Amino acid sequence: MSELESEAMEAEFGDVAGWTEEAVRALGAGHAIPAGCRGSGSEGALRWLADRLALRPGSRVLDAGAGVGGPAGWLAADRGVRPVCAEPMHTAARAAARLFGLPSVTAVAQRLPFRDAAFDAEWCLGVLCTTADKPGALAELRRVLADGGRLGLLVFVAVGPLPPPLPEGNEFPGERELAELVTAAGFRLGETATADLGDSPPEWSGRADAVDAEVARRHGEDPRWREAQEQSRRVGRLLADGALRPWLGVAEAR
Numbered sequence: 543m544s545e546l547e548s549e550a551m552e553a554e555f556g557d558v559a560g561w562t563e564e565a566v567r568a569l570g571a572g573h574a575i576p577a578g579c580r581g582s583g584s585e586g587a588l589r590w591l592a593d594r595l596a597l598r599p600g601s602r603v604l605d606a607g608a609g610v611g612g613p614a615g616w617l618a619a620d621r622g623v624r625p626v627c628a629e630p631m632h633t634a635a636r637a638a639a640r641l642f643g644l645p646s647v648t649a650v651a652q653r654l655p656f657r658d659a660a661f662d663a664e665w666c667l668g669v670l671c672t673t674a675d676k677p678g679a680l681a682e683l684r685r686v687l688a689d690g691g692r693l694g695l696l697v698f699v700a701v702g703p704l705p706p707p708l709p710e711g712n713e714f715p716g717e718r719e720l721a722e723l724v725t726a727a728g729f730r731l732g733e734t735a736t737a738d739l740g741d742s743p744p745e746w747s748g749r750a751d752a753v754d755a756e757v758a759r760r761h762g763e764d765p766r767w768r769e770a771q772e773q774s775r776r777v778g779r780l781l782a783d784g785a786l787r788p789w790l791g792v793a794e795a796r
């Protein structure tokens with residue numbers, strides 16, 4: 543294993559990331575953003591956060607835990623900024639660079655290779671629930687953000703005790719615990735909301751599904767694909783049952 547907290551997560555965020563890049567190349571560049579949004583999954587959630595990051599032309603923006611770069615690619619296309627992607631799985635970080643032409647580095651959020659206050663804004667989507675060391679990640683996110691800069695978060699929060707089977711390696715915080723962690727790291731938590739993960743336009747969902755089908759056609763027999771599918775099925779069930787809530791929040795660096 544490398545940096546992640548379970549082999550199942552390595553399959554989901556590493557191997558599948560490489561296969562996703564391969565499938566996007568086969569189907570066409572128009573598939574890159576929808577297929578590349580792993581976890582953030584909804585255009586409405588990206589828009590809600592982007593509207594609250596106080597972005598200006600030339601803003602220095604970080605996407606921490608960027609996956610294959612779909613959200614950063616969307617932000618670049620929609621808001622005219624050029625986010626820097628940081629992502630621990632090398633195949634995913636490489637895909638972000640190759641699919642979206644964005645600067646991309648292989649790094650965990652707990653050890654970001656940037657100087658203090660290097661960014662004016664940042665977001666971290668679907669990441670804090672995949673790592674046990676949330677204080678370490680939030681401290682680094684605060685360190686590299688300029689005073690007054692905004693952090694956008696998407697976190698799957700546990701509404702109560704979670705019924706098994708749980709996805710391996712995930713640690714879902716409660717909402718109050720999350721708010722305390724954000725505040726303790728030196729942020730002032732502002733607006734929060736619940737994301738509607740089903741609000742993307744039909745062509746967006748259609749393209750994401752087409753990429754999944756292409757990956758399944760090429761790698762459907764691979765145990766790592768089945769493992770990754772099982773992981774996302776488990777998260778999907780917890781969301782559908784209301785045991786997890788897709789929480790959006792914007793915090794300002796104090």
Ligand SMILES: C[S@@+](CC[C@H](N)C(=O)[O-])C[C@H]1O[C@@H](n2cnc3c(N)ncnc32)[C@H](O)[C@@H]1O
Nearest residue numbers: 555579580581582607608609650651667668673
């Ligand atoms: C659910 S995916 C979300 C990817 C992307 N942010 C998106 O919304 O499409 C979670 C990502 O967090 C990354 N990750 C896991 N542990 C991390 C850590 N400690 N620091 C930064 N990223 C991490 C995984 O490799 C994976 O790419």
